[in-house]
Amino acid sequence: MKNQKRRGRRLASRGIFVWLLAAVACLSLNLRVLAQTDPLPSWNDGPAKQAIIKFVQATTTQPSPNFIPADQRVAEFDQDGTLWVEQPLYTQVVYCLDHVPALVKAKPELATVEPFKTVLSGDRAALAKLSTRQMFDIVLATQTGMTVEHFRDDVKKWLATAKHPRWHRPYTELVYQPMLEVLSYMRANGYKTFIATGGSGSFVRVYSDQVYGIPPEQVVGTAQAITYSYDGETPILSMEPRVLLNNLGAGKIENFWAVYGDRPYAAFGNSSSDDQQMLEYVKAGSGTRLSVLVVHDDPIREYVYGPAQGLPDTKVGTLSQAMYDEAKKQHWTIISMKKDWKRVFTFDK
Amino acid sequence: MKNQKRRGRRLASRGIFVWLLAAVACLSLNLRVLAQTDPLPSWNDGPAKQAIIKFVQATTTQPSPNFIPADQRVAEFDQDGTLWVEQPLYTQVVYCLDHVPALVKAKPELATVEPFKTVLSGDRAALAKLSTRQMFDIVLATQTGMTVEHFRDDVKKWLATAKHPRWHRPYTELVYQPMLEVLSYMRANGYKTFIATGGSGSFVRVYSDQVYGIPPEQVVGTAQAITYSYDGETPILSMEPRVLLNNLGAGKIENFWAVYGDRPYAAFGNSSSDDQQMLEYVKAGSGTRLSVLVVHDDPIREYVYGPAQGLPDTKVGTLSQAMYDEAKKQHWTIISMKKDWKRVFTFDK
Numbered sequence: 001m002k003n004q005k006r007r008g009r010r011l012a013s014r015g016i017f018v019w020l021l022a023a024v025a026c027l028s029l030n031l032r033v034l035a036q037t038d039p040l041p042s043w044n045d046g047p048a049k050q051a052i053i054k055f056v057q058a059t060t061t062q063p064s065p066n067f068i069p070a071d072q073r074v075a076e077f078d079q080d081g082t083l084w085v086e087q088p089l090y091t092q093v094v095y096c097l098d099h100v101p102a103l104v105k106a107k108p109e110l111a112t113v114e115p116f117k118t119v120l121s122g123d124r125a126a127l128a129k130l131s132t133r134q135m136f137d138i139v140l141a142t143q144t145g146m147t148v149e150h151f152r153d154d155v156k157k158w159l160a161t162a163k164h165p166r167w168h169r170p171y172t173e174l175v176y177q178p179m180l181e182v183l184s185y186m187r188a189n190g191y192k193t194f195i196a197t198g199g200s201g202s203f204v205r206v207y208s209d210q211v212y213g214i215p216p217e218q219v220v221g222t223a224q225a226i227t228y229s230y231d232g233e234t235p236i237l238s239m240e241p242r243v244l245l246n247n248l249g250a251g252k253i254e255n256f257w258a259v260y261g262d263r264p265y266a267a268f269g270n271s272s273s274d275d276q277q278m279l280e281y282v283k284a285g286s287g288t289r290l291s292v293l294v295v296h297d298d299p300i301r302e303y304v305y306g307p308a309q310g311l312p313d314t315k316v317g318t319l320s321q322a323m324y325d326e327a328k329k330q331h332w333t334i335i336s337m338k339k340d341w342k343r344v345f346t347f348d349k
Numbered sequence: 350m351k352n353q354k355r356r357g358r359r360l361a362s363r364g365i366f367v368w369l370l371a372a373v374a375c376l377s378l379n380l381r382v383l384a385q386t387d388p389l390p391s392w393n394d395g396p397a398k399q400a401i402i403k404f405v406q407a408t409t410t411q412p413s414p415n416f417i418p419a420d421q422r423v424a425e426f427d428q429d430g431t432l433w434v435e436q437p438l439y440t441q442v443v444y445c446l447d448h449v450p451a452l453v454k455a456k457p458e459l460a461t462v463e464p465f466k467t468v469l470s471g472d473r474a475a476l477a478k479l480s481t482r483q484m485f486d487i488v489l490a491t492q493t494g495m496t497v498e499h500f501r502d503d504v505k506k507w508l509a510t511a512k513h514p515r516w517h518r519p520y521t522e523l524v525y526q527p528m529l530e531v532l533s534y535m536r537a538n539g540y541k542t543f544i545a546t547g548g549s550g551s552f553v554r555v556y557s558d559q560v561y562g563i564p565p566e567q568v569v570g571t572a573q574a575i576t577y578s579y580d581g582e583t584p585i586l587s588m589e590p591r592v593l594l595n596n597l598g599a600g601k602i603e604n605f606w607a608v609y610g611d612r613p614y615a616a617f618g619n620s621s622s623d624d625q626q627m628l629e630y631v632k633a634g635s636g637t638r639l640s641v642l643v644v645h646d647d648p649i650r651e652y653v654y655g656p657a658q659g660l661p662d663t664k665v666g667t668l669s670q671a672m673y674d675e676a677k678k679q680h681w682t683i684i685s686m687k688k689d690w691k692r693v694f695t696f697d698k
Contacts, residue, residue, distance in 0.1 A: 071558065148606050192566070205610040209420065216610050217541070217566045223607040228599035228626050235630045237606050244594070244607055250577035257497050257586050258572040258593055259608055261554040261565050277577050281584045 039185040041342075042178040048292075048340045051333040052182060055290040059265060060189045066288035068265055073191040075266035075290075076256060076278060077183070079204060080197065082270045082294050083212065085164065085174040087303045088128070092199045093135055094171075095158055097127075099142040110141070132248070132273075140224065143200065144241040148226060151239055155206045169347070172211050176337075177346045179268070179294075183212055186266070194264070196256055197221040198248040198274045220256055222247040250277040266290035270306075272323035283330055291332040295319060298338040301348070388534040390691075391527040397641075397689045400682040401531060404639040408614060409538045415637035417614055422540040424615035424639075425605060425627060426532070428553060429546065431619045431643050432561065434513065434523040436652045437477070441548045442484055443520075444507055446476075448491040459490070481622075485592070489573065492549065493590040497575060500588055504555045518696070521560050525686075526695045528617070528643075532561055535615070543613070545605055546570040547597040547623045569605055571596040599626040615639035619655075621672035632679055640681040644668060647687040650697070 043049040059068040080086035100119045103110065110116040115134040118126045143151060164174055183193050195214055197204050201221025208214045223245040226237050245255050252274060267282040269275025270293060283291040296305050306319030327334055337344065392398040408417040429435035449468045452459065459465040464483040467475045492500060513523055532542050544563055546553050550570025557563045572594040575586050594604050601623060616631040618624025619642060632640040645654050655668030676683055
């Protein structure tokens, strides 16, 4: 009887031991499966995907000579052509063009003045030839004279109804699924993700949190001057037709330092006119840095432009052959949309 | 025997019941104690403390007609004179003055030019009479020509050794303990806390996280222009003697909208020249808004200036009688450092 009891206890404790062992095995398996879950499922295996994962692992996992403390993990992303579609026109430019008729109605003298004359003509070929300066003039002329709240509400309203001419979907759906995965993956590893856009920060902030999970204070963009005044006794802030922060070209990294005060560890861009200095400056930092170039080479699922098509270097917003060559020389990571992305949009099967 | 067993079981289950009851009572007591823990222990009970707590409760606890969704909870804080001591000179001005001798050594022609002549004279009375424009000239002349990293490192080094002439402590210890509690209390209730300073954002960002728990992207300040160039083949960013963002006066709220894009629900300031428009604009928003004015009326523990001393309205950085009267009229919350604060500094007993 005593022996039976002892044996029973031994069996019971052995049972608990086996159960514990199984539990530990299960847990470690789960952890391993978790660790092996692909953080970038919309990416094909290749040098771009590997470079991004390698960078994140090297900078966030101890022990590593390139470990970065959590409060210094910062990554900067261009928007147009890097996070979402920028063809045939920048979304914000479409917004402004849609407002030109109302503007000319209010100021009829503009009807015969360039660039408004071209806009009203509806001549797409002529429109595509407008210079950056002329685009700026259109943006400043349409986004002005109203209160800051009025502008914000109007952008919200426009985004809710406007559709892209090719996909017939809201512009906010034309974001690249693989890049959304990069944003999530980097944030899950303690990186703060910033948008650095040549467009108006006040335009992008309307949807950045909803679309990219990026809060307003992490959007750095071109900024118009804003003026404080009174409407009767009520204080108001109004949009002025004057550039306060020019976030194009070198301005993109100059202004990032002016409002944040540090060099990012990673930067993603696609344009030689607007992303080159940011990508160069990030790559020139000490330790491991990641500079990534998105190349538009997918004629079926998106567009082909830049070096893939051999467009002239002067074309705004596209990638020049010279910058492509520099990227290769400086060991930036190059993303081929065609080869590296399993799917382009969230709505793609 | 059976009865005894049953009674035993009954007693045991009653024991468990009593134990559970005690545990629940304990837990609810703990929760109540937790809820009753004073979020602002360095504050005396009074209208200022009550107004801050009432505002936070009304905007963050459901049901409330003035509930604010978590992603819209934003509060803005002036720094000098609101979060830390600004007398006898702004800390950043002291930093710049300390750099004038080296500047004049490099550029001897400045020795006979104002305002540098006055600075070199060491005449404190004359120094105190320098205009804002002259202060700006000193800041721009000393904080220039170096790379952005060099400037940041130099500020860090200076802060580690410089001491306040009255307390003989590092400037970063001269922060107001009651205001640190407000920052923590608001953040614990989902508010994002921003610094809106007339000083250089790039100066404040060096210590804002460590001292206030405010990350760099939540510091909006005056910004100098920064220029991208190359040192040999290495890209560098250098400080220019030109103002990019002027965050004084109305600029404080204009620039906040330019880089954030929304109206804060709460704002704290102390100066008529630099905080008035921010406080007015915040208070003019819909729903419950909190505009708070810190009055320096404690001659023993800190300083007396502004309406408490009847200084002239034109004195920079102080509170004019006119603004004090406006604050009363518009039902802003007024903090008397003398009456409302149990202690001023963390190191106070």
